[in-house]
Amino acid sequence: EDQVTQSPEALRLQEGESSSLNCSYTVSGLRGLFWYRQDPGKGPEFLFTLYSAGEEKEKERLKATLTKKESFLHITAPKPEDSATYLCAASSGAGSYQLTFGKGTKLSVIP
Amino acid sequence: ETGVTQSPTHLIKTRGQQVTLRCSSQSGHNTVSWYQQALGQGPQFIFQYYREEENGRGNFPPRFSGLQFPNYSSELNVNALELDDSALYLCASSTSGGNYGYTFGSGTRLTVV
Secondary structure: OOEEEEEOOEEEEEOOOOEEEEEEEEOOOEEEEEEEEEOOOOOOEEEEEEOOOOOEEEEOOEEEEEOOOEEEEEEOOOOHHHOEEEEEEEEEOOOOOOEEEOOOEEEEEEO | OOOOEEEOOEEEEOOOOOEEEEEEOOOOOOEEEEEEEOOOOOOEEEEEEEOOEEEEEOOOOOOEEEEEOOOOEEEEEEOOOOHHHOEEEEEEEEOHHHOOOOEEOOOEEEEEO
């Protein structure tokens, strides 16, 4: 059974204090590793898709990386508006490209 | 704007009742998936439709059913509601069967009392 585990569950950072969120996955035949941002009461907002180990993608203060067992979301000099829950999801196997999500990391950035 | 619209935004139902949730996707998005997200949890896959046929299902009982229509809209139906069905229900759509990721709607918050 596919599994995605995110850590930490919650993270409080001072504005400007860089850090990383971890996503470890156990899936049979990874097709894609996805990062989403979710604000309270809203649906997940797409950030990145990574397809193979060694791949990196960047968007503003965010950078996502992928290894054969983990993905990291690096946040450089975060701002209060980066506060949200960050979800990691893996797509694998045959058939539909269903996503297996982790429970998320709730990030709070304090001014 | 996400391009995926869900209705209603909030709903309260009584245990044992039936409910229909609706989703309208972007034109050309031939794949739609439904997810259930309990409070403090990640979304859980319910099922997926590709070109109006179900092509994947998660660990949900048959009382969860769906439809996808040619106009890129879809429905999630839940019969015999239970208290544990209370959750945020998310619709996600994509092109190419979902290979390049999904766009999510804002969800329907269902409360079963």
